Amino acid sequence: MTKYVKIISSGSYLPKNILTNKELESRVDTSDEWITERTGIKERRVADENETSVDLAYKASLDAIAKSNINKNDIGAIFLATCTPERKFPSSAVLLQNKLNIKNAFSFDINAACTGFVYALDVAKKYIESGQMKYALVVGTEKITSLLDWTDRNTCVLFGDGAGAMIIAASDEPGIISSTIGSDGSYKDLLTVNTDLEYIEMKGSDVFKTAVNTLGKLAKHTLEINSIEQGELDWLVPHQANERIILAIAKKINLSKDKIIITVSKHGNTSAASIPLAFDTANSKNTFKSGDMIMLEAFGAGFTWGSVLMKY
Ligand code: UT7
Numbered sequence: 001m002t003k004y005v006k007i008i009s010s011g012s013y014l015p016k017n018i019l020t021n022k023e024l025e026s027r028v029d030t031s032d033e034w035i036t037e038r039t040g041i042k043e044r045r046v047a048d049e050n051e052t053s054v055d056l057a058y059k060a061s062l063d064a065i066a067k068s069n070i071n072k073n074d075i076g077a078i079f080l081a082t083c084t085p086e087r088k089f090p091s092s093a094v095l096l097q098n099k100l101n102i103k104n105a106f107s108f109d110i111n112a113a114c115t116g117f118v119y120a121l122d123v124a125k126k127y128i129e130s131g132q133m134k135y136a137l138v139v140g141t142e143k144i145t146s147l148l149d150w151t152d153r154n155t156c157v158l159f160g161d162g163a164g165a166m167i168i169a170a171s172d173e174p175g176i177i178s179s180t181i182g183s184d185g186s187y188k189d190l191l192t193v194n195t196d197l198e199y200i201e202m203k204g205s206d207v208f209k210t211a212v213n214t215l216g217k218l219a220k221h222t223l224e225i226n227s228i229e230q231g232e233l234d235w236l237v238p239h240q241a242n243e244r245i246i247l248a249i250a251k252k253i254n255l256s257k258d259k260i261i262i263t264v265s266k267h268g269n270t271s272a273a274s275i276p277l278a279f280d281t282a283n284s285k286n287t288f289k290s291g292d293m294i295m296l297e298a299f300g301a302g303f304t305w306g307s308v309l310m311k312y
Contacts, residue, residue, distance in 0.1 A: 004175035005125045005168055007310065008070070011063025012164040012280035013056050014267070015047040021157070028153040035157050040243025044160025044268030047143045052086040054095045056163035057141035060276070061100060064137070064165040072100060075167070076133025078107035079124045081116025081140045081272040083193075083301075084147060085109060096139065105137075113191070114239055114300025115181070116140055116272030117164070121296070121308055122179040128170050139165040140272035149199040158241070159200070160268030164276020174311045178226050180218065181306035191301040211245050211299045216252035219297055222307040223253065230254050232293055237282070239298035240264035240274040249297070261287070271300070288312045 020043045021032035035041055047056060057080060065072050078100075080093035087095070093107035112119040117140035124136040141163035148156045168176075187210065191202045215238070223230060230253050238246045243264050250260055263278040270277055275296050288294060289312070296308040 002129050002131050002170040004171040004173055005128045006171035006173070006175045007166050008169045009064050009068035009167045010165065010276060010280040010283045011060045011065070011067060012162065012277045013059035013063065014162045015045045015051060015056065017046045017048065018043050019046050024157050027150055028156060030153045030157055038244070039158060040262070040264050041158065041268045042265045045162055046145045047161040051143070053082050053084045053141045053143040053163070054086040054092050054099065056143065056161065057092065057096050057139045057165070058099045060141065060163035060165040061096065061137055061139055064167050068167040070135055070167060072102050073104060075102055075105050075135045075137050077105050077124065077127055078102070078137045078139065079110060079120040080107065081110045081112065081120040082142055083111050083113050083116065083271060084143045092141070112183070112300060112304040113302060114241065114269070114271045114274065115298040115302070115304035115306050116300070117275045118179070118296060118298045118306035118308055119181050119304070121166070121168070122181050122306065124168055125176050125179055128168060134170045136168050137165060138168055139163065140274070140276045142271040142273045144271045147193050147198065147200050152199070154204055155200045155202055158269050160270050162267055162270040162273045162277050164273050164280050166276055166279070176308060176310045178222065179306065179308045180222060181304070183302045183304040185302060187303040208242065208245060210303060211241065212248045214303070214305050215245070215249045215297055215299050218305055218307050219249055219253045219295065222295060222309050226309055228293065228309070233259070233295060234292040235259055235261060235288060235294040237261045237275055237279050237294060237296045239300070240267055240278055241269045
C-alpha cells in the first residue's frame with residue numbers, strides 16, 4: 001500500500017475562439033450587464049465544429065505530462081471526466097490513450113457532470129493508494145457548448161469549452177489528505193440533458209440554492225473531519241459555475257476573496273474541466289507554494305458533489 005498521493009503537475013487547454021457577452025447580446029435577449037452581475041462571466045471559449053472533447057483533453061494532457069518530467073509510459077491509468085464524450089463508445093479515455101500513444105495503461109470515463117473531475121481524482125487516488133500503479137493521468141474535458149440551445153438565454157450564456165489535466169503520483173509525503181464524493185439522484189430533473197432533446201435544461205435558481213447549501217456544508221465538513229481550522233486553508237479552487245455561488249460558500253467558511261481561485265469570468269462554466277482549468281491557471285503563475293493547504297470543491301447535475309483537501 002502506498003501511503004500518500006500527490007499532484008505532481010497540471011496542464012490545461014482552451015480552444016482559441018472567444019465568445020464575449022457582447023456577442024451573445026445579438027443572439028438572445030440578454031446583456032453584458034445581466035450576465036456579469038448574475039454570474040461573473042465576461043467571456044467563454046467555444047471549440048471548433050471539428051474539435052472534440054478528446055482533442056481538448058489531448059492538448060491539456062500533453063501539457064501536464066511535459067511539466068511532470070515523467071515518461072508517459074509510466075502512466076498506469078487514465079481517468080477522464082466528461083459528459084460530452086467524442087463517441088458513445090469507445091470511451092473518450094481510450095481515445096485519449098490512443099492519441100497519446102500510451103501502451104501500458106487502462107482507461108475509463110467518469111460522468112458525474114460538473115463534479116466529474118473530483119470523482120476522477122477520488123478514484124485515481126484510491127487506485128494509487130492500493131499500490132496498483134505509481135502514476136495516473138486525471139483529466140476533465142468538455143465540449144459543453146455542443147449541448148447548448150443557443151436560443152435559450154437561461155443556459156447559453158453560462159457555459160464554455162476547455163480541458164484540464166493532472167499527473168498524480170504515489171508519494172512519501174502528503175499529498176491529498178482526504179476526498180469526499182456524494183450524489184442524490186432525486187434532483188435528476190433540475191439540471192439535465194434529456195436524450196430526446198439533447199440540450200441542457202436547468203432550473204437555475206433551484207440549482208443555485210442547493211449548490212450553495214451543499215457546498216457550504218461540504219466545505220465545513222471537509223475541514224472538520226481533517227481537524228483543519230478555517231484559518232489554515234490557503235486556497236479554495238471551486239467549481240466555476242457562478243461567482244455568486246463561489247463567494248457565498250467562501251463566506252460560510254470565512255475565507256477572503258484573495259484566497260479563492262476564480263476563473264469563471266474568462267472560462268464560463270466548463271463543467272468537468274472547470275476545476276483542473278482553474279487549478280492550472282493558478283499553478284502556471286506559481287500561485288501555490290509547497291505546503292499550501294488547498295481545497296477543491298464541485299457540484300453538478302445529479303446532483304453530485306465532492307471535495308478534495310490537499311497539501312501542495
Ligand atoms: O455547474 C452546475 C451547477 N450549475 C450552477 O450552479 C448554475 C446555478 N444557477 C445560477 O447560476 C443562476 O441561477 C443563474 C445565473 C442561472 C440565474 O440567476 P438567478 O439570479 O437565479 O436568476 P433567475 O433564474 O431567478 O432569473 C431571473 C430573471 C428571469 O426573468 P423573470 O422571470 O424574473 O422576468 C429570467 O428570465 O432573469 C431572466 N434571465 C435572463 N435575463 C437576461 C435568465 N437568463 C437571462 C439572461 N439575460 N441570460
